[in-house]
Amino acid sequence: MVNKRDLPQKICPTCNRPFFWRKKWRLSWNTVVYCGEKCRRNKKNERCNSLV
Template sequence: MPSQRSKSDLPTKICPVCQRPFTWRKKWADCWDDVKYCSERCRRRRSDIARREE
């Protein structure tokens, strides 16, 4: 059985909407490079951020 990683060893990213760090999840194992947002709520709010920057 492989040894488990501690949570502090998992990769993290910063959400461009809420500016909070979020950590790798098992369901993102195949698409971690494509994940940009920490949650569905932030993904839906991405257009609000784009309008604010203009």
């Protein structure tokens, strides 16, 4: 069994939280940007939050 801390991680640009590699992303990990569906839908707010 692999420890979670040994898995690759990225920072979500919307919520600024780290998220770890998931098995369902094994073929597309390089293209994954957001930690989940909610952040992907709210990506417009990312630009607004950076302007404030």
